[in-house]
Amino acid sequence: MANKQMKTNEAHSCVETAPPNLSQFLERDSYITPFTDVINRRYAAYTHMKHWIEEQEGSLGNFALGYTKFGLNSCKEGIIYREWAPGAVSVSLTGTFCDWDRDKYPCTKDEFGIWSTIIPNHEDGSQRISEESLVKVCITTPSGERIDRIPAWITRAVQPKGQIYFEGVHIPKGGYEWKHARPTPPKSLKIYEAHVGIASEEHAIASYDNFTDNVIPRIVRGGYNAIQLMAIMEHAYYGSFGYQVTNFFAASSRYGPCSALKRLIDTAHAHNVVVLLDVVHSHASKNSLDGLSLFDGTDSCYFHDGPRGYHDLGVASYHDYFGPHADEEAIVYLMLANTLVHQVYPDAITVAEDVSGYPGICRPVDEGGLGFDYKLAMAIPDMWIKMLKEQADEEWDMSNIVHNLENRRYKEKSIAYCESHDQALVGDKTIAFWLMDKEMYTHMSVLSEPNIIVDRGIALHKMIRFITHALGGEGYLNFIGNEFGHPEWLDFPREGNNESYQYARRQWHLESIHFIHFSTPSLCVLMVIAHCQNCFGAAEDHLLKYQHLLAWDTKMQRLEDQYHWLQSEPGFVTCKHNDDKVIAFERAGLVFAFNFHATKSFPDYRIAVEFPGKYRPIVSTDDSKFGGHGRIYLDINHFSEPMPWHGRGHSMLVYLPSRCAVVYARDGK
Numbered sequence: 001m002a003n004k005q006m007k008t009n010e011a012h013s014c015v016e017t018a019p020p021n022l023s024q025f026l027e028r029d030s031y032i033t034p035f036t037d038v039i040n041r042r043y044a045a046y047t048h049m050k051h052w053i054e055e056q057e058g059s060l061g062n063f064a065l066g067y068t069k070f071g072l073n074s075c076k077e078g079i080i081y082r083e084w085a086p087g088a089v090s091v092s093l094t095g096t097f098c099d100w101d102r103d104k105y106p107c108t109k110d111e112f113g114i115w116s117t118i119i120p121n122h123e124d125g126s127q128r129i130s131e132e133s134l135v136k137v138c139i140t141t142p143s144g145e146r147i148d149r150i151p152a153w154i155t156r157a158v159q160p161k162g163q164i165y166f167e168g169v170h171i172p173k174g175g176y177e178w179k180h181a182r183p184t185p186p187k188s189l190k191i192y193e194a195h196v197g198i199a200s201e202e203h204a205i206a207s208y209d210n211f212t213d214n215v216i217p218r219i220v221r222g223g224y225n226a227i228q229l230m231a232i233m234e235h236a237y238y239g240s241f242g243y244q245v246t247n248f249f250a251a252s253s254r255y256g257p258c259s260a261l262k263r264l265i266d267t268a269h270a271h272n273v274v275v276l277l278d279v280v281h282s283h284a285s286k287n288s289l290d291g292l293s294l295f296d297g298t299d300s301c302y303f304h305d306g307p308r309g310y311h312d313l314g315v316a317s318y319h320d321y322f323g324p325h326a327d328e329e330a331i332v333y334l335m336l337a338n339t340l341v342h343q344v345y346p347d348a349i350t351v352a353e354d355v356s357g358y359p360g361i362c363r364p365v366d367e368g369g370l371g372f373d374y375k376l377a378m379a380i381p382d383m384w385i386k387m388l389k390e391q392a393d394e395e396w397d398m399s400n401i402v403h404n405l406e407n408r409r410y411k412e413k414s415i416a417y418c419e420s421h422d423q424a425l426v427g428d429k430t431i432a433f434w435l436m437d438k439e440m441y442t443h444m445s446v447l448s449e450p451n452i453i454v455d456r457g458i459a460l461h462k463m464i465r466f467i468t469h470a471l472g473g474e475g476y477l478n479f480i481g482n483e484f485g486h487p488e489w490l491d492f493p494r495e496g497n498n499e500s501y502q503y504a505r506r507q508w509h510l511e512s513i514h515f516i517h518f519s520t521p522s523l524c525v526l527m528v529i530a531h532c533q534n535c536f537g538a539a540e541d542h543l544l545k546y547q548h549l550l551a552w553d554t555k556m557q558r559l560e561d562q563y564h565w566l567q568s569e570p571g572f573v574t575c576k577h578n579d580d581k582v583i584a585f586e587r588a589g590l591v592f593a594f595n596f597h598a599t600k601s602f603p604d605y606r607i608a609v610e611f612p613g614k615y616r617p618i619v620s621t622d623d624s625k626f627g628g629h630g631r632i633y634l635d636i637n638h639f640s641e642p643m644p645w646h647g648r649g650h651s652m653l654v655y656l657p658s659r660c661a662v663v664y665a666r667d668g669k
Helices: 002-013 022-028 030-057 208-221 258-270 328-344 379-390 398-406 431-441 452-471 546-563
Strands: 071-074 078-084 090-095 114-120 134-140 146-149 167-169 189-195 226-230 233-235 245-251 274-277 374-376 414-416 475-479 513-517 527-530 539-542 572-577 582-587 590-595 602-609 614-620 650-656 660-666
Touching (some): 030 328, 208 258, 258 274, 379 431, 379 452, 398 452, 398 572, 414 452, 452 475, 452 546, 572 602, 590 602
Parallel strands (some): 189 226, 189 475, 226 274
Antiparallel strands (some): 071 078, 090 134, 134 146, 233 245, 513 539, 602 650
């Protein structure tokens, strides 16, 4: 005991009190300087806790192996069960394996509030708790009440038919043989945000297997290299979109067995696609019967008691970030969590969903940051939706668009996106539906008469996504289905919509309907079929205009694969002309030009370029294969002139049609 105390004192005496590379942080942001003492204090608290954990567990990695100790684990004698419930008076394990006898397997408590018991094997050596057995922990609270809870470390929970609450299920660990290694993190991160349950056409909850077999091929074809899976941790209320977690170590059973989720991940890895888990531990459910709330009968077991156990939106000024009301324990936790993740898996990717703009959130911990790799640029989608809701096209402010797309901290990587699940949820709607609304029901066929609303919508949908992709960050995110302009909104089955799945699914057929077009004009015959085969000399062609949006989205990803602007320095904006509605910028050696004007095209628009030479247009949103009017010819070269323009030493004249974006590459690039 004396030696242990000596080691503790030695560990605490060597705690670093300041981030060793803090000067790099201060050089980039001098406004941080007055708060150096706060940063040092937080870093000291981080190192103190880190050393303490390492002393107790050997390493942060060992500390992360709690699942091998807590919950139900096999041992020589049978199955050992451990649970942390410091406020409990007594604890016992019960379930179908003992006919729900609450007293047969009592637990003993150690000095740390950890309760444990061993459920011995049968005489033949088989385990008494068989696979798929229902289990619960019976807890006597300080008031004397006996309550039943699902073990906190349960790896599977199911909702029996006709029952409101979930039940814990014992599933032995292991059982899946991984076939493919984790991919190396892509330098240009292109995320496909997805929800397994809505990923089919059916009016039902879709499965892991459906996602593996039908959605992953779409993601790969579309050029995305990462999948963000939402709503994976078990949540009792499906309509919460996964934001009311009840069982943090259990993959949601409503999509299928855990082995199916593993196959999904393994299949993604086979295609060199990274899989990200949407971790929402700050959104725990208030449920107590099948969640962690009041777990041991107290409100301070897994959560802070009182108002501190609830959180509001983030803060927005330096004095708030580093002031007395910031939760420093939470900040230290994030520093430790990022350190742990990157120690255990050096190639792991962590992304912060942060609306506050906290300085250093995506800088290393040894600089005084929180250690995330990326953060979501959450102001960008808010800007687009606000513009579409409240402003006419002629009121769009080019400077405001550029400001929001560029407004990120230097050397802190952001994931840009124009819409995610947040924007599609009931009460709002997808960008495509904001742009085209009810016209999407009547004028999305390539055979329908021209429609000015749909024409505008298709043009702006491509431009909004492209400028967000090219200027808005160091990564890009798309929500499932929006790559082809999914209409309407997202609404999960609930009492208010008669438990309907109408808007809790993806209408994949919209971008895969085909028609047979007969070469003889007099045959005015149209056959609408899905995935038709050529017959009778007919030529297969697409029927709906969603195909154009999908083709553009795929082109956008493939173009980035070629020129790598997401991993390049931020764009250099040379033009943001509000009257002309033109934005031009350079990034990754390319010249991007956007004309958002509704009616005005420019035959000779001068745009700045850094280097002299011959430039050629390499892609245009106005190409007919992307649903445009084909006003840009990609075989016409443009030669720069030694005429300084907008901060560059050279410039060139280009044709810039209305509602069109064009990208130019210098000859040799």
